[in-house]
Amino acid sequence: MRTVYLNGEYMPEDEAKVSVFDRGFLMADGVYEVTSVLDGKLIDFDGHAVRLQRSLDELEMRHPSSKEDLLEVHRELVRLNEITDGMIYLQITRGNPGDRDFAYPPQDTAPTVVLFTQAKPGMADSPLTKTGMKVISIPDQRWGRRDIKTVQLLYPSMGKMMAKAAGADDAWMVEDDHITEGTSNNAYIVKGNTIVTRQLGHDILHGITRAAVLRFAREAQMSVEERPFTVAEAQAADEAFITSASMFVMPVVEMDGAAIGSGAPGPVAARLREIYLDESRKTAI
Incomplete structure (x- = not known):
């Protein structure tokens, strides 16, 4: 079973839960990135981190962590899930305001941060x-x-x-x-x-x-x-x-x-x- 990352914690995938009031679920109010892994290492991580910041800025959404912290989470998921070739999916939403409303929630609403891996053995050798x-x-x-x-x-x-x-x-x-x-x-x-x-x-x-x-x-x-x-x-x-x-x-x-x-x-x-x-x-x- 995969280990996933949710709001600061690593946990088994079947234990990861997101609120029904999360704006990513209700409004598609969130952004994402997918970083490839080859030979156990991250490809183009800096580029994905920069684009993630741009997407968040365009939606006036605050970034929940530093690039360095995000890199550490990526590397830890690669290690925990023993990924040689594959991808890491990252999603950040505007979080759970406690109810449904078209207006953005208060700025201090905690964003929802999810990361998980997908193993793709031999992805560089696609037929x-x-x-x-x-x-x-x-x-x-x-x-x-x-x-x-x-x-x-x-x-x-x-x-x-x-x-x-x-x-x-x-x-x-x-x-x-x-x-x-x-x-x-x-x-x-x-x-x-x-x-x-x-x-x-x-x-x-x-x-x-x-x-x-x-x-x-x-x-x-x-x-x-x-x-x-x-x-x-x-x-x-x-x-x-x-x-x-x-x-x-x-x-x-x-x-x-x-x-x-x-x-x-x-x-x-x-x-x-x-x-x-x-x-x-x-x-x-």
């Missing part, structure tokens, strides 16, 4: 890297502040199910005829020698893996263009791929039934995945 992912396009019907990593994930969940029903692996969301991102990942195409991905703004999540991969791409002298692209551009691209904390860099080989490039994983995605995993392992903590 999808050999076959590539298939995606479909769906309308982007989320709220306008997708840059805040909130726990309101209903529409992305619906998108995953739409993809599953269509025999695909994921869905790329479309707004004003241009792709925003995947249901739980950032989206990219490759045309010629140029990697194209949507620029940062309120309409996409500011991916931690995205930032690292683009930095590594530029360091490897690859051309990067940050701009919106259409479904037609994606279908006519030489390659496509996604990035996320749990899938790293993963090739996309089909969109809406049309093969992308050769219909097989391409060299740019493969090279970026190799660089990302190599460099991330070097700096893992």
Whole structure:
């Protein structure tokens, strides 16, 4: 049985309880982060900590602990649950005000802090890297502040199910005829020698893996263009791929039934995945 962390205590997962009045449960009034673990070490922890602080600030929610304390909790959960490869999920909500109200509770209301691990043996060697992912396009019907990593994930969940029903692996969301991102990942195409991905703004999540991969791409002298692209551009691209904390860099080989490039994983995605995993392992903590 897993050991989880709840409001300052480590406990068996079946003993962890959160109030029915918690605003994360009633209002989706909370934020989260997912940090990958490879070889027992945390990947990109600093980036996730910075984004967590930004999400909390955007929602005027106070941070319950320091980055150093948060790091210690992550490391202790890795140790207690003997995680070699996997993920640590962190969620902070505005807490339990004792009743339900649309207005924020008093500032001194204690936030709810939850962390738990998910073991994913061999997550760096996913068979999808050999076959590539298939995606479909769906309308982007989320709220306008997708840059805040909130726990309101209903529409992305619906998108995953739409993809599953269509025999695909994921869905790329479309707004004003241009792709925003995947249901739980950032989206990219490759045309010629140029990697194209949507620029940062309120309409996409500011991916931690995205930032690292683009930095590594530029360091490897690859051309990067940050701009919106259409479904037609994606279908006519030489390659496509996604990035996320749990899938790293993963090739996309089909969109809406049309093969992308050769219909097989391409060299740019493969090279970026190799660089990302190599460099991330070097700096893992």
